[in-house]
Amino acid sequence: MLLMPMAGAYRVPERGVVYQIMVDRFYDGNASNNEPFYDPAHRNYRLYWGGDIEGLIEKLDYIQSLGVSMIWVSPLNDNIDRMAGGSAPYHGYWTRDYKRIEEHFGTWNDFRRLVEEAKKRGICVIVDYVPNHSNPATKGEFGALYDNGTFVTDYYRDAKNATVNPITGIRENIYHHNGNIFTWSGIPLKYANLFGLADFNQLNPWVDSYLTEGAMLFTGSGACGLRIDAVKHMELGWLEVFYLRLYSKKPLFIYGEYYSLSPEKSDDLYGLYRYSNVSPVLNIPIREDIVRTFGFVGSLETLSRTLEDYYSFFVYPNKQLNFLDSHDLVRFLNEAKRDDAVERFHMALALTMTLPGIPVIYYGDESYLVSKDGKGDPYNRPMMVFDNTTEAAGIIRTLAELRRTNDALAFGDFRTVYANYSVWAFERTFGSHRLLAVMNKGSPVSLTIDLDWPDGTYRDALYGAEMKVSGGKASLELGRNSFYVFHIEREQEMPLIGSLTPYAAQPGQEILIAGAGFGNGGKVFIGGVEAKVLSWNSTEILVEVPKVKTENAWLDVVVKTGGKASEPAKLRYYSGNDIPALIAINATNLTGRLWIRGNLSELAEPRPLLRSSTDYYFTVAPLPNGTAFSVGLYTGSSWGELEPLNVTLYGFVNSTVVVLRDEPSAVETETAPAMPTTTIAHMPVGENPLPYLLAAILLLGAALIIWKKRG
Known part of the structure; x- marks a missing residue:
């Protein structure tokens, strides 16, 4: 059994390259489904242009010629x-x-055929999935929702x-009814409508099941992963349970879109790191720095420091996804206004394919696809032009092949060897493989430069x-606008873990x-417990995760x-x-973060x-049903040290709402209220103890006086 191939031929994402496709703009394989709009x-x-799943199938040989191993298709x-708003939903969102x-x-038959045909070519299919919202709440079909053809509701x-x-404090049912997001933080960020799109209440049991079942239809039909849209606007706690359910069938490659344009240490960036600890995310924050440095002006030395700092916060930097162009941002060649823009594009493209992380190629990058009609959305989504003979296509193909053979490119660390304004050299190492x-x-x-490599050419x-x-x-010798990749592959003598999926x-x-x-x-040992090996x-x-008695978030995985x-x-x-579960604390006498x-x-x-408008502090977290637990309370900022408030609160999970108490429940099986309306008192936190201390001293003094008088 140990010598058998991987069960189900699961893929190692770090050894591959993702090719992102806007389905409607790729290739028309079936003209009969083009109308209406x-x-x-x-x-x-803003109208449909005819691309479809049959068109994808027809062009799989072209996609394969680029050396990519995963295709990410827009929502299907x-x-x-x-x-709605002058636009058809050609984009799928x-x-x-x-x-x-x-x-x-x-x-669905077309989708399953796409999966099978892609598999024959060594390619797996990742589907864009949108569990944050449905469709515009105040136009079009007004948030209309169907369950396999049966009408459920609309926003009104x-x-x-x-x-x-x-x-x-939020008005909710299947949807949240909290208006649009105008404050991009706090409760509105996660409980209001993103650009007017009807925002799901994922803690509604029907919504929870419905969204999970919808995702499982894709994974059950052969998709090897999902790209999750707008994770920034959903509670991380719900997403954690959502992912665990999907992983219950097989290892999947799931990654999220957390839209944050800056790598500066803000609350927004801290949120991105939190989400990345659950599943990978797209490296949106560093994309702007890369485009600015190569498409306009900027120091490579500054970029190197920015990236080293950015990657240092990830548990798995090599699992996150790098990209140069996307359906949300202006294409590099539309943005960079310079005579050598194509040469700089080649450099930036090669950089995204050699940095820590999994490269994403946006459809048409290999053919220098741009729109002559505009720059941003929707002009970053022109009709595909097929050309796999370009220098850009050669860069993609060559580095995609190198990822399969060089462990340093797939799993290696990241270290700047030399940098100034115009020149940058960085090294990546994994065991005896180097790049x-x-x-x-x-x-x-x-x-x-100083380089600890064996002598040679x-x-x-x-x-x-x-x-x-x-x-x-x-x-x-470095020519102008040059980018070179040198590498070493020697036998790996020690067991080395590069990644876990998931x-x-x-x-x-x-x-x-x-x-x-x-x-x-x-x-294989996980948290010190031997795991069942399924293939090797x-x-x-491939292993099965054992039951481990622990209170730790992260467990060590060791191969012997x-x-x-x-x-x-x-x-x-x-x-x-x-x-x-929605975890709540009565906010009486509580303030701050x-x-x-x-x-x-x-x-x-x-x-x-x-903090809600109804005097509660709350969060959503995945909790093991039927389990008692305790928490400590802390105060502080995202990037600073948290200060303990020396308060312990208790809860028991037998409902999707857990209101924390001062003491453990006497009967753990007591039924928690489905939606409590009364406040639960607990010891005031942060109240000044001085009056109580003075009173105690006075009482003690009085007792001593009486004791002396009575001899």
Whole structure:
């Protein structure tokens, strides 16, 4: 059994490249599904242009020619059948039915055929999924929602049945009825409508099940992963349970879109890091820095420091996703106004493919696709032009192939060797595999750097440039706007873990361990407990997560083979049987920014609380059903040290609402109120103890006087 291939041929995302496709703008394989709202001339960017699943299938050989191993397709679920705000839902982000495929794109049979045909070419399919919202609340179909063709509600009908949640203060039913987001923080950020789109109440049991079932239709039909839209606007606690349910069937590659444009240490960036500890995220914050530095002006030395700092906060920096262009942002070649824009594009493209993280290529990047009609949304979504003979296509193809053979590119660390304004050299190392990327956006220069590589002459993978190493010094010539990639692959002698897929799991779920030097067999330990091995080869191990008694969020994963042990990797561990629960604390006598931290794996990392208009602090967290727990209360800011308030509160999970108490419940099986309306008193926090202390001293003094008088 140990020598068998990977069960289900699961993929290691870090060894691959993602190709992002806007389905409607790629290729028309079936003209019969183009109407209505169709523009055959491809001039109105807000109408359908004909691309569909059959068109994707026809162009799989082209996609394969680029060396990519994953395709990320825009949302395929059934969208509204009306125009809204002058636009048709060609993009797929205005869902009305999460259990059907949009008729402009095809059918479930078409999707399953796409998965099978892609699999034949060594490609897996990742689907964009949109659980934050459905469709516009005040136009089009007014938030209409269907369950496999059966009408459920719309935004206005739902409002009639909505009630005010006594804890969050939000009017809700299937949807939240809190208006649009105007304050991009706090409660509005997660409980109001994003750009007027009907915002789901994921804690509604029907919504929770409905969104999960919809996602499972894709994974059950063969999708190897999901890209989750707008995670910034959903409670992390609900997403954690949502992901765990999806992982229950097989290891999946799930990543989120947390839209944050800056790598500066803000609350927004802290939120991105929190979400990345559960599943990977797109590296949106650093994309703007890369485009500015290569498309306009900027120091490579400054960029190197920014990136080193950014990556240092991730548990798994190599699992996050790098991109240059996307459907949300202006394409590089539309934005960079300079004579050498194409050369700079090549440099930036090569950089995104060699930095820590999984590269994402936006459709048409290889053919220099841009719109002549505009720059931003929707003009960053023109009709595809197919050309795989360009220099850009060559860069993608070459570096995609290198990712499969060079462990440093897939899993390696990240260290700047040399940097100034125009020149940057960084090294990535994983065991005996190494990679050196060197670039120069200035005038030609001769460069000599310190480099601990064996003496010899090395040839660049992209253009064949030479680098000579002698006595720990490397020398090479850098032309203007040049980018070179040198690499070493030698036998990996020690067991080394490069990644876990997924890196969050609960007992009984499978995780794929990828790396090198695993040999033909051995043992895997998770949190010190031996895991059941399902399959094993020298670079990949499939195991089942064991039950571990722990209060820690992260457990060590260690591979032992041939008398050697790997350095530990980290698994975000959940107890199992988790439900998304609203945790509430009565806010009487509480002020400031508060956090909780508890004695369960799920609560081992501090969770920030929001304050409602109904005098509660609250958060949503995954909690193991039927479990008693306690939490401590803390105060502080996102990036600073949290200060304990020396208060312990208690809860018991038998409902999706848990109001914390001063003491453990006498009867743990006591039924918690489904939606409590009364406040639960607990010891005031932060109240001045001086009056009580003075009173105690006075009483003691009086007692002493009486005692003396009475002899």
